[in-house]
Amino acid sequence: MRVVRFFTIMNGRMHILILDEEECKEEGICGKNGKCFNTIGSYTCTCDVGFITSSGVNYTADEGLECIDINECYQNICGPKAECINSMGSYNCKCPVGFQTPTGGDWLHQKETCEDEDECKEERICGKNGKCFNAIGSYTCTCDVGFITSSGSVNYTADEGLTCKDINECYQNICGPKAKCINSIGSYKCKCPVGFQTPTGGDWLHQNETCEDEDECKEEGICGKNGKCFNAIGSYTCMCDNGFITLSGSVNYTADEGLGCKDINECYQNICGPKAECINSIGSYKCKCPVGFQTPTGGDWLHQNETCEDEDECKEEGFCGENGKCFNAIGSYTCTCDVGFITSSGSVNYTADEGLECKDINECHQNICGPKAECINSIGSYNCKCPVGFKTPTGGDWLHQNETCEASSQAITASSDQEHHLYCVFYRPT
Template identity: 30%
Template sequence: HQLIGGSENADECAEGSDDCHIDALCQNTPNSYNCICKPGYTGDGKQCEGKFMSPNASWAFVSLLPLIPCFPAVSVCVCPDVDECLDNNGGCQQVCVNTMGSYECQCKDGFFLSDNQHTCIHRSDESCAVNNGGCDRTCKDTATGVRCSCPVGFTLQPDGKTCKDIDECEENNGGCDHFCRNTVGSFECSCQKGYKLLTDERTCKDIDECSFERTCDHTCINYPGSFECLCNKGYILYGLTHCGDVDECSINNGSCEYGCLNTQGSYECVCPPGQKLHWNKKDCIEAVKCLPNGKPAPRAQLVCTKSGDAEVCSLSCPSNALFLADSENYTLSCGVPIQPDPLAPPIKQKAKFKIKDAKCHLSPRTGQFPCTDDCQVTFVNLKCDSSKKRRRGRKSPSKEVSLITAEFEMEMKEEEASDSCNIDCVRDKMRQKLQIAMRTLRKSINKQQFYIQFSGTEYEVAQKPSRIPEGADTCSTGQVFQDGKCVSCGAGTFYSGEQEQCVQCPPGTYQDMEGQLSCEPCPSTEGQGIAGAKNVSQCGGQCPAGQFSTDGFRPCQLCPLGSYQPEPGRVLCFPCGGGLMTKYEASVTFRDCEAKVHCAPGHYYNSSTHRCIRCPAGTYQSEFGQNYCINCPGNTTTDFDGATNVSHCKNQMCGGELGDYTGYIESPNYPGDYPSNVDCVWTIIPPHKRRILIVVPEIFLPIEDECGDVLVMRKSAVPTSITTYETCQTYERPIAFTSRSRRLWIQFKSNEGNSGKGFQVPYVTYDEDYQQLIEDIVRDGRLYASENHQEILKDKKLIKALFDVLAHPQNYFKYTSAESKEMFPRSFIKLLRSKVTRFLRPYS
């Protein structure tokens, strides 16, 4: 077939300007060219079709060769390869290369193959204007022809045209500290859980979870990639980060002989009328019982004298004194409270004294006040409270005021009555004597002439600022200045006013509290104990566990069969109950009692019925063979009975009305597993002309429950109201969205099936004038496309900073440009900046 066209003497085939089919050959002619289909093809040269396969018969082969050996038993005929290059060089202008079943044309150096795949074009004739110069990406015209190049993240292939993505992760992990993920034309670093990617987008840094608000209820310890919460003494951990009070009274009655009273962080044993607590704070003894050495209890002594016009009072405290102090207050108890006697009740007097321009502070005083027996008091409770009172007028400085509350108690004895002065007469005289002492005390306090004697040192009760050297660091009594702060003297020591430092308790004494001014004598007269004893048990001489005595000290007796004692220094042993016997004498635990059955964790042994009973809901038992269950800490409870661990105790509190500029909602017991059968409802009512933005960093709801646990956010409680968000599955990919209604009704319901970590969802309210901008940001897929961006929405500090600016735009100036670059990745800043600029200058 002949095509008429082209310019005179032009070689269209060589120039590649012919219009021949890819399976046709181009033959140049004077003033024109011919297109001829290749062997094995039919057509007019512009369109060529193969004739090897008949369209109607799949196994009909038509061969151009005279002989093709095919045998009847063979279902497929094997045809030899045709070397197309033998026939007119395969139609190639320069080089023809035969391949199995086909062939290809190639060009010599300085030429490149045209689009018809047969003719060659000289490189000096190519141009970026034609087919981008054959370049895959960027084309540039140069004096020697076109030059192809590739963008960052790609490499130019040997053909000089094609660009191939570079896998940066193959070399040195892409420079990433932890994980490297290759992307088209780039790569992305990410970090292990518990680490944060820095703004260099390579380095991973440990997240200090302890720097966040509300990470732990009490003490937080940060570890590389993790953290741990610890609770104060008397509290136990639940829900991974929360601390609840331990109900020690549920643990075998707190090991108290009689009654047990639980308190926050501690507990107290109580005794019946006519008895008092033993020094071990567990057993009860007769109230009139004398100390081991037979001496009466030391008394406090109030001494007031007049020297000229000055009234001076001094309070001398015995050794059994209690001192508690902080920066602005202290409480001092001297002596032992009197056990009420109906025939001769004690005389009590209470008074308050105000000292102007003074601060509560016990300061050591040189020189001691002489002691007399003028006024002995059995018990004194002295409390000093400092507070600043603002004077009238805005610019007037605050005024320091110290208020001292003193309670004195004097003991009445029947034997002091006589024929000339009966018991009422004695009472009147003693009350009058105490009232006179109180009046004198008031005068001495007003003139700052009131002193307290403690363990051989005398202290001033309240001190005016003029007595404190300017610039001096002053700590409360019982504290010393260390490492730039005031620290209380620890247990096993006391504060010495003479030495102005913490001193170790000498042998034969102990101190189990902090910030005290003296040490208590050990109850035993035999064992001297150790220096720095922190409790009575370190005094030495007590009966060991499994033994007892009348005073808790040696000589001791073994606990008889059928009883046990787990603690040292006790005056009794606990019976096994129910007629049970122990395997041997001196048993130390109930598990030594020969129970009829050995109870598994989650159960307790009932000594009356001799059966194992499941721990009721709200209690747990993690050990074998116990006769009690422990109450769940704080306000937590369990989802079921028979709980075996404190982790089964969960806080069920949730819901409420929210209206602040920022806040959060979280599943009950978060970050621990949420309880079953809860129904939490929150309502977010933003201030006037403000809208709500929600960020869900991650949410954990088990899909196995078939949507039994659901979080839904909508306009109101009506099911048909506008819904903003609803899910019943786990999503670790964050999402941000604006509320579709001005207020939000949020509900979280769980069934009694599987449980999970739940969620903590922060929210912020913003000015409705920014609605278009906020929606533009949160609906942009680039906000979530990068793992780095996703981590921003999970980072509590960064979310707080973003919310701070959204809630109060003027706070933007708190974050300088340099700080922002250190906080957020460049790509994130670029994304936000472009949107804010377009919002503020829409027509620029």
């Protein structure tokens, strides 16, 4: 510091002129982060705002002091919830994660305080299948029901880079016994298998419900025509009625197989036994004895384990009509005309079904009596008589078989009225 004084006397007065030395002209006199302020006869170094010497703020170069940064953050200068960030000669107040400035800027202004940042305002901050829940200074992402993070947790933050993936509840045997679990994105359903149903009859089980047996036989006509339904736990069976069988050849089936019951033609099995005729009907059959045979009871149809017996048609009186005789045979019979009779068709044998009758044979048409004999027909027979002038070998009225008429002498008597006379004539055959 140097002061130059000048003295002058003017008008009887002394005038002193002092010239001050300006130390602040010297560059860097106050060092880094300090400013020089000149005074009359002196100067002062003052640290920049945010800096201080080890002894205070003001100093001179002669003291050998330096301005060092003041760490304002030691003074809790930013207030509650704010984070202090020191810098050379200054500081900034920053809101921590989960908080923000009132203006939304990066740094707090003076007298501002940090406010809660609602991270949930950011659309889809939690990603797909996650929901955001804000808290003071924080937030939580929670996976939707039915989802979980890839790390196995339900809660997370966006910074963790986790996503919510579907939980396959079916791995947990969650539906209980008999029910089938069907997983879906974010959920699952429990369905009763075929043969079972929900207590309410709906498609899906509700919580705490269990599958019950479904009585399929309640459905009218489930087994189709000629079939009966038999329920079982978790299932059912269709069974063809007696006398019916499925198209596949089985007796039992289910409606899902699309089979129907068709009539069994029992007659293919030779079921009626020997001599009997099988007559098939829908769902059944009958065994009938053929013509010439009859059932043991005389009825129309054979009963089980019965066999056909010969029918003695000849038992029926007059079966072969007048002038005919009946001859029974196994499974048949024959009508034969009596001797001297023949049917209208010219045969001797016939059956009642033919509607034929035995009529008299006129043997006289056959010149059956031989020469000289006279044939006299009768019902069912004939006689051979010798004419006048002849006689039988035995002298009887009628010729016997293989006999011929012989000549004889005999009187011929003639009658006349009163005007005539009787004559006796002797005749000798030539």
